[in-house]
Amino acid sequence: MSEFGQTDDRHSGEPDRPALIVDIDGYEGPLDLLLTLAREQKVDLTRISVLALVEQYLAFIAESRRLELELAADYLVMAAWLAFLKSRLLLPEDPEPDDGPSGEELAAALAFRLRRLEAMRDAAARLVSRYRLGREVFPRGEPERPTEIRQWRWQATQYELLQAYAAQRQRQLANFVRLPRRTVFTLQDARERLLRLIGTSRDWQALDSFLLEFAVRPDLRATARASTLAAGLELAKEGRVEIAQAVPFAPLFLRVRAERAEADGSGGGNA
Structure with missing residues (x-):
């Protein structure tokens, strides 16, 4: 029922x-x-x-x-x-309907x-009839620990980014900038070396042949080339050497002037 x-x-x-x-x-x-x-x-x-x-x-x-x-x-x-x-x-029946719940x-x-x-x-x-830990089921001998994965998500407004950049720049302004002293191959050293290597030879010699020892020294390579070129031009202006170049941007060649070579040769014979 x-x-x-x-x-x-x-x-x-x-x-x-x-x-x-x-x-x-x-x-x-x-x-x-x-x-x-x-x-x-x-x-x-x-x-x-x-x-x-x-x-x-x-x-x-x-x-x-x-x-x-x-x-x-x-x-x-x-x-x-x-x-x-x-x-x-x-x-007895209530003339007014009852607001309470009905029998149904x-x-x-x-x-x-x-x-x-x-x-x-x-x-x-x-729940009572389910398997219980330690009676019907048993844990593993070496339980696994849960792996924690963190993902960082940075959020910032444009004003906060500008403020952080300004603060970083202010910290950098407090540092002193010190430039390392550069090694320079002087013009006088290049002049003396060029005269010593040319000697009294009347043969044309390439300017790059006088710079072979500086090819393995990156710190002196550029300054040695510039100083040697300036020294060669100065010696040519003084009439002590001759400089020749076949076409623009071609290698430069140097040799001692004939009068200078004869003067050096006669001076050496008298001595």
Whole structure:
């Protein structure tokens, strides 16, 4: 029997389950049948004693200690429904409609609470029947630690970026800039070296041939080339050497002037 008086097939198909048989004022039979007859107005509710119904229900519960909660709840709803029908017959009709819940709403609320209680008991039973750590299942010998992955996300406004850049620039202005002293191949050194290497030879010699030793020294390569070129031009201006170049941007060639070579040769012979 459901909470609205309809016959429930869950109990009719189970003969081994106890049924509540009531004997009230000439009626003797199942409680669900009495409720069905009362709803169809086939029995006189004024002759039914609610006190006797409650006493028989309590006696039935006391004798059935192992009764399932669902069956007891159904019988409780049936008894409450009969009591409600009896009270509506005995009490005078209220001319003003009552704002409180109706009998159907009360019965539905009661049935909902009973179903929720049964659901909680079922959930508790399911939790108890699960595998337990240390009894049915066991942890790993070397448990894995969770890997923590951090992703940094920087957020800043345009004003904050400009402010940070200005602060960084101010810190850099406080530093002193010191440039390393550069090694310079002087013009005088290039002049003396060029005269020593040319000697009294009358053959043309490339200017780059006098700079071979500076090719492996990056710090003196540029200054040696510039100083040697300036020294060669100065010696040519003085008439001590001759400079020749076939075409623009071609290699430069140097040799001692003939008069200078003869003078140096005669001076050396007299000595």
